[in-house]
Amino acid sequence: MALPVESIRALADLHPKPAQVRFQYGTAGFRTIASVLDSVLFRVGVLAALRSKKLDGKTIGVMVTASHNPEEDNGVKLVDPRGEMLDTSWEIHATALSNAQTTDNFISELERVVQTLNIDLSKPAHVVYARDTRPSGASLVASLEDGIKAVGAEGRNAGVTTTPILHYLVRAINTKGTKESYGEDSEEGYFLKLTNAYKKLVSTRETPEPLIIDCANGVGAPIAARLAEYLGGTLPLVLENASITTPGALNNACGADYVKTSQKLPPSLAGRLQPGQRGCSLDGDADRLMYFYLDERGQFHMLDGDKIAALVAAFIVELDSQMKVGVVQTAYANGASTKYLSERLPVRCVQTGVKHLHHAAEHYNIGVYFEANGHGTVLFSPPTQDLLQTYQPSTPAQSTALEHLRNLNQLINQTVGDALSDMLLVEVVLAHKAYSGTEWDSLYVDLPNRLVKVVVADRNQFKTEDAERQLVSPVGLQQKINELVRRYDGGRSFVRPSGTEDVVRVYAEASIKAQADELAFRVAGLVYDECGGNPATRPKEFM
Numbered sequence: 001m002a003l004p005v006e007s008i009r010a011l012a013d014l015h016p017k018p019a020q021v022r023f024q025y026g027t028a029g030f031r032t033i034a035s036v037l038d039s040v041l042f043r044v045g046v047l048a049a050l051r052s053k054k055l056d057g058k059t060i061g062v063m064v065t066a067s068h069n070p071e072e073d074n075g076v077k078l079v080d081p082r083g084e085m086l087d088t089s090w091e092i093h094a095t096a097l098s099n100a101q102t103t104d105n106f107i108s109e110l111e112r113v114v115q116t117l118n119i120d121l122s123k124p125a126h127v128v129y130a131r132d133t134r135p136s137g138a139s140l141v142a143s144l145e146d147g148i149k150a151v152g153a154e155g156r157n158a159g160v161t162t163t164p165i166l167h168y169l170v171r172a173i174n175t176k177g178t179k180e181s182y183g184e185d186s187e188e189g190y191f192l193k194l195t196n197a198y199k200k201l202v203s204t205r206e207t208p209e210p211l212i213i214d215c216a217n218g219v220g221a222p223i224a225a226r227l228a229e230y231l232g233g234t235l236p237l238v239l240e241n242a243s244i245t246t247p248g249a250l251n252n253a254c255g256a257d258y259v260k261t262s263q264k265l266p267p268s269l270a271g272r273l274q275p276g277q278r279g280c281s282l283d284g285d286a287d288r289l290m291y292f293y294l295d296e297r298g299q300f301h302m303l304d305g306d307k308i309a310a311l312v313a314a315f316i317v318e319l320d321s322q323m324k325v326g327v328v329q330t331a332y333a334n335g336a337s338t339k340y341l342s343e344r345l346p347v348r349c350v351q352t353g354v355k356h357l358h359h360a361a362e363h364y365n366i367g368v369y370f371e372a373n374g375h376g377t378v379l380f381s382p383p384t385q386d387l388l389q390t391y392q393p394s395t396p397a398q399s400t401a402l403e404h405l406r407n408l409n410q411l412i413n414q415t416v417g418d419a420l421s422d423m424l425l426v427e428v429v430l431a432h433k434a435y436s437g438t439e440w441d442s443l444y445v446d447l448p449n450r451l452v453k454v455v456v457a458d459r460n461q462f463k464t465e466d467a468e469r470q471l472v473s474p475v476g477l478q479q480k481i482n483e484l485v486r487r488y489d490g491g492r493s494f495v496r497p498s499g500t501e502d503v504v505r506v507y508a509e510a511s512i513k514a515q516a517d518e519l520a521f522r523v524a525g526l527v528y529d530e531c532g533g534n535p536a537t538r539p540k541e542f543m
């Protein structure tokens with residue numbers, strides 16, 4: 001069977017690629033200013049259908065979101081049948097298709113992909129898609145639908161929902177009626193799965209004080225509101241920053257990324273969050289989570305992805321010391337968290353980007369992975385899941401622990417990091433340990449740190465090794481960084497090119513905040529000067 005070239009051509013002509021724009025399928029899929037994305041969405045629709053055909057008609061997911069980016073941006077990423085990110089070997093095809101300039105170029109590129117990947121076009125194709133609350137979302141979804149239609153694939157619109165729910169749906173659809181069934185393939189199935197498990201896990205605990213959720217004025221707001229209904233008072237939630245129709249409000253001075261990068265309480269929560277009360281922030285598509293609290297002096301304390309990993313991993317190890325539990329982090333993990341965790345269980349450091357963490361976590365019986373920015377989850381390996389079903393406990397304590405592990409396995413969205421599932425997980429652990437924010441925070445003390453962006457002439461000249469902790473190119477730069485780091489007590493710094501923005505990131509840690517800032521700005525200045533930064537526009541804080 002051949003490609004339906006005529007139908008593709010007719011619809012592709014309605015979605016021409018803008019001249020002068022180069023797209024790239026990166027860590028977070030395609031992501032840029034929404035106004036240039038129309039052709040990309042159409043082509044992603046076609047590609048998703050081809051990927052489905054290649055995988056024997058399994059359902060492929062497409063999520064239209066730009067997460068924590070400003071409201072005028074948008075983006076799109078593909079989800080593989082088990083709810084994971086798109087197989088990396090397909091990223092280059094996505095990039096090539098998106099950059100074909102004319103409809104003819106696009107069709108020849110498609111023919112090349114079909115041939116190279118040996119795709120049997122007679123297979124069926126199924127695609128499920130969703131979008132966040134961005135104003136540009138509806139029209140981009142319409143372009144995506146044209147792409148799906150152009151190749152005669154079957155599409156299912158999951159509406160406006162969170163990224164993790166879309167991942168959940170993909171896995172649920174593809175495992176329906178099998179012994180690996182992930183749950184009902186509906187939003188309701190998702191809410192029931194999570195909240196039933198939550199209720200069982202906290203059944204012997206008192207109802208906690210209300211938790212404030214900063215919804216980033218995004219899709220987390222309506223979804224958290226529905227979650228609250230299913231929780232029915234077992235976890236009182238107070239939703240803040242839930243204005244999804246106010247222009248410009250999305251991610252503006254709120255949300256998980258704001259909290260992590262500014263290390264501050266969103267100004268909109270001042271006076272709302274009481275000292276001692278727990279609060280948390282979601283990002284624009286609700287796959288990242290940051291916790292925080294104010295101490296009795298009103299001082300802000302942030303509990304980030306590293307703190308979540310420490311809390312959760314320690315809890316799971318205590319439930320079952322036989323299980324091989326491991327933690328996966330990136331170089332951005334706070335050094336104090338790495339020290340705390342390494343003293344208790346195996347810890348691995350991998351490259352930035354969830355797909356790297358996810359794959360590394362699959363090597364443990366139970367793998368806990370979190371990026372410092374609050375994106376992460378816990379994976380139960382297939383043999384562990386089987387064991388949980390068949391294990392015969394011999395003591396009442398074992399029986400309780402087994403029941404808890406079974407419920408955690410249901411509570412945790414294992415397809416991808418999920419702010420709301422992770423939030424319930426944190427609440428379970430806090431309830432079991434009878435911890436307030438203060439006690440959780442005191443597991444270890446964060447090392448002061450600073451993250452700085454540097455705009456350079458060409459970020460592609462930056463190459464790293466050792467899980468991005470060492471630069472191998474530009475040659476000689478790492479030695480100069482090492483010399484600077486040596487001068488700071490508790491100093492650590494590394495430089496890597498961003499996978500999502502046209503910048504190089506500099507991270508630094510030291511035992512005192514002023515020193516961490518100074519080290520970061522010195523390294524940033526070094527990178528800027530060595531890599532063609534214009535002296536006239538050199539940021540004044542660089543040293």
Ligand SMILES: CC(=O)N[C@H]1[C@@H](OP(=O)(O)O)O[C@H](CO)[C@@H](O)[C@@H]1O
Pocket residue numbers: 027028332352353354371373497498499500501505
């Ligand atoms: C320092 C940092 O937070 N980097 C983020 C950011 O990647 P960069 O490659 O650093 O731009 O976006 C990624 C996708 O959302 C996320 O996985 C990662 O943690």
Ligand SMILES: [Mg+2]
Pocket residue numbers: 067068283284285286287288
């Ligand atoms: Mg996100």
